[in-house]
Amino acid sequence: LALEEPEAHLHPSAVRATGQMLGALPGQKIISTHSGELLSGVPLNSIRRLRRKEGRITLHRIEPGSLTPDEIRKLDYQVRATRGSLLFSRCWLLVEGETEAVLLPECARLMGRDLYAEGVSCIEYSRVGIEKFIKLADQLGIEWFAIADDDREGQKYIASAKGQLGQRREAEHILALPCKDIEHYLCNEGFGEIYETTVSDQKKGAITAKKGTAEYWQQVLAAQSNNMKPKNAIAAAELMSVKGEKSIPKLLKGVVDSACKLARGAG
DSSP states (O other), X not given: OEEEEEGGGSOHHHHHXXXXXXXXXXXXXXXXXXXXXXXXXXXXGGOOEEEEETTEEEEEOOOTTSSOHHHHHHHIIIIIITOGGGGGOSEEEXXXXXXXXXXXXXXXXXXXXXXXXXXXXXXXXXXXXXXXXXXXXXXXXXXXXXXXXXXXXXXXXXXXXXXXXXXXXXXXXXXXXXXXXXXXXXXXXXXXXHHHTTBOGGGGGGOXXXXXXXXXXXXXXXXXXXXXXXXXXXXXXXXXXXXXXXXXXXXXXXXXXXXXXXXXXTO
């Protein structure tokens, strides 16, 4: 049985009914599908991914022993069960937090790129760990590009990603931010006013450094109200949208370019 209709054409109830029907059929079943929702009902170990590159089709699967049962369990939920469509991506753009996940698609749009059309998916990896996502991407023939903060945790992520490079060039797959985190980077790139306006009233007195200095931005970010990261990320994206492509920091443009290049090279 082959299911080749796009996911958007399948009503959820039809997908569930199809899954139940397939489960009731005896014997081995081979199903071709473009539906992420249907795919979410299939264990990762049972998935075979076909990839066409340079006129040649290759088959990819999770090879026995390549991932531990615990790694598969965590990825099964984070990728397959909640976002099955990720498995159709050509490239995973692996980001540490919500700010990057909000900003990068907007940067791409302003650059005239559609990440969905390019086959690029943004994935926050901090809950599961970057190494697990890279292992799964490599097993399934999905390209990846990873970025991380330059704090202690981010340096661990970078080290883990480097450990999965093999013969690949680091510059084509990994980027460490040049400062503690993406918020510090945005402040240094002219978006600091966003963060100044969301300083907690109770913490304003703690800001004593000279405005514009590295220490000043550290104090501003330390004095943020609780749970302001998502709101500030959206505000930064909106400001870039108003100012246009020229306002996008060079580093963020480079990340979008790198992910799209990998996706296009994936076939």
